[in-house]
Amino acid sequence: MKELATQQALVDSFSKLPGIGAKSAQRMAFAILEMRQEDVLEFAGALKNAATSVHKCPRCGLYCDTASCPVCDDPARDHRTCIVVSMAKDAYAFESLDFKGVYHCLGGLLSPTKGIGAKDLAIEPLLRRVEEEGIEEVILAMNPNLEGETTALFLAKILGEKHVKVTRLGYGLPMGASLEYADSLTLEKALEGRKTL
Amino acid sequence: MKELATQQALVDSFSKLPGIGAKSAQRMAFAILEMRQEDVLEFAGALKNAATSVHKCPRCGLYCDTASCPVCDDPARDHRTCIVVSMAKDAYAFESLDFKGVYHCLGGLLSPTKGIGAKDLAIEPLLRRVEEEGIEEVILAMNPNLEGETTALFLAKILGEKHVKVTRLGYGLPMGASLEYADSLTLEKALEGRKTL
Numbered sequence: 001m002k003e004l005a006t007q008q009a010l011v012d013s014f015s016k017l018p019g020i021g022a023k024s025a026q027r028m029a030f031a032i033l034e035m036r037q038e039d040v041l042e043f044a045g046a047l048k049n050a051a052t053s054v055h056k057c058p059r060c061g062l063y064c065d066t067a068s069c070p071v072c073d074d075p076a077r078d079h080r081t082c083i084v085v086s087m088a089k090d091a092y093a094f095e096s097l098d099f100k101g102v103y104h105c106l107g108g109l110l111s112p113t114k115g116i117g118a119k120d121l122a123i124e125p126l127l128r129r130v131e132e133e134g135i136e137e138v139i140l141a142m143n144p145n146l147e148g149e150t151t152a153l154f155l156a157k158i159l160g161e162k163h164v165k166v167t168r169l170g171y172g173l174p175m176g177a178s179l180e181y182a183d184s185l186t187l188e189k190a191l192e193g194r195k196t197l
Numbered sequence: 198m199k200e201l202a203t204q205q206a207l208v209d210s211f212s213k214l215p216g217i218g219a220k221s222a223q224r225m226a227f228a229i230l231e232m233r234q235e236d237v238l239e240f241a242g243a244l245k246n247a248a249t250s251v252h253k254c255p256r257c258g259l260y261c262d263t264a265s266c267p268v269c270d271d272p273a274r275d276h277r278t279c280i281v282v283s284m285a286k287d288a289y290a291f292e293s294l295d296f297k298g299v300y301h302c303l304g305g306l307l308s309p310t311k312g313i314g315a316k317d318l319a320i321e322p323l324l325r326r327v328e329e330e331g332i333e334e335v336i337l338a339m340n341p342n343l344e345g346e347t348t349a350l351f352l353a354k355i356l357g358e359k360h361v362k363v364t365r366l367g368y369g370l371p372m373g374a375s376l377e378y379a380d381s382l383t384l385e386k387a388l389e390g391r392k393t394l
Contacts, residue, residue: 004251004260004261004262004267005262006243006246006247006250006251006262007247007251007260007262009239009242009243009246010243010244010247012243013236013239013240013243013244016228016232016236016240017225017228017229018224018225018228019221019224024216027215027216028214028215029247030285030286031214031215032214032244032247033247033251033260033285033286035213037248037249039210039213040244040245040247040248041244041245041248041249042206042210043210043213043244044241044242044244044245044248045206045241046203046206046207046209046210047207047210047229047237047238047240047241047244048237048238048241049203049206050203050204050207050226050229050230050237051234051237051238051241052234052238053203054201054203054204054230063201063204063230064201065201065202065203065204070201088227088230089227089230
């Protein structure tokens with residue numbers, strides 16, 4: 001008995017997801033075969049919708065499934081404060097907070113080793129937005145690693161020539177952390193960023 | 198900004214898979230949004246195919262995506278030897294070996310606590326196959342746990358009344374195991390099943 005072609009196609013597709021190896025993909029394919037038909041068709045429909053109706057907002061780079069961007073085209077939001085993220089998914093983390101400003105997605109981070117330069121990212125459009133849309137504060141929200149830091153410093157430098165306040169997320173101990181297990185770099189940042197009580 | 202409806206539908210579907218929690222489902226949904234459109238459409242197609250073209254063989258209970266069962270309808274296989282499994286997916290483990298016999302899937306295991314009795318499983322069809330198809334050996338291949346043992350003993354009893362050889366998979370130390378870490382039940386089975394060298 002050969003593997004069913006239908007099943008093998010499922011395994012192939014599941015294997016493309018992040019963190020899913022051959023064994024997990026196989027288990028998921030079997031789960032699909034055991035699932036109620038309507039659930040599987042719903043799943044297929046959700047994927048088809050995602051492939052056909054979701055696009056990126058040409059202004060901020062976040063995902064939209066409607067003609068207008070739910071952030072850029074919302075007059076109730078504060079269009080003077082803009083969080084800059086590297087990937088669109090990072091923006092959604094701020095939405096669970098009370099943040100009511102807007103976003104700008106770069107589409108990646110500067111990386112000389114991967115050959116990603118300023119021209120490969122949405123940096124030029126960011127400068128244009130700062131000039132044209134009355135943005136007063138740009139909050140740099142890259143991940144705190146080498147590429148994130150490089151990108152943030154680069155942006156801080158070129159944004160410094162514009163009339164705009166540039167800030168960066170605070171670094172330090174994450175809430176609930178234990179001093180005992182904190183790495184020295186984080187501890188150093190926490191000490192640097194200490195506040196008067 | 199509300200979550201995109203399209204994205205939420207993806208998260209809901211991914212959450213129904215085994216071992217996928219809310220966070221993993223979210224990560225997978227974002228991965229889908231970042232994937233190439235053709236890959237996502239292929240994924241959707243594979244799911245749709247699985248939902249519409251895969252059915253269970255009415256004789257052995259394994260998955261088929263063609264009109265004839267690749268096992269039952271294959272004259273090159275040994276139809277006198279039948280492995281009995283509880284779930285269809287268990288059968289595929291034997292296909293990676295050189296096993297060339299046929300299968301019978303029960304669709305579950307006897308479980309008084311879950312209210313699953315002999316009538317809820319494909320036991321009657323198994324007895325009929327043994328009588329009508331010239332099966333000479335039934336190999337019981339249930340998982341070695343309480344429900345699996347109960348089911349195997351029950352089947353051994355009722356099959357004992359037919360003219361058929363009933364065997365069970367050997368229990369013992371798994372290959373590559375370390376005696377030091379083996380549980381006592383496994384060790385006991387290994388000692389019981391010792392062989393002359």
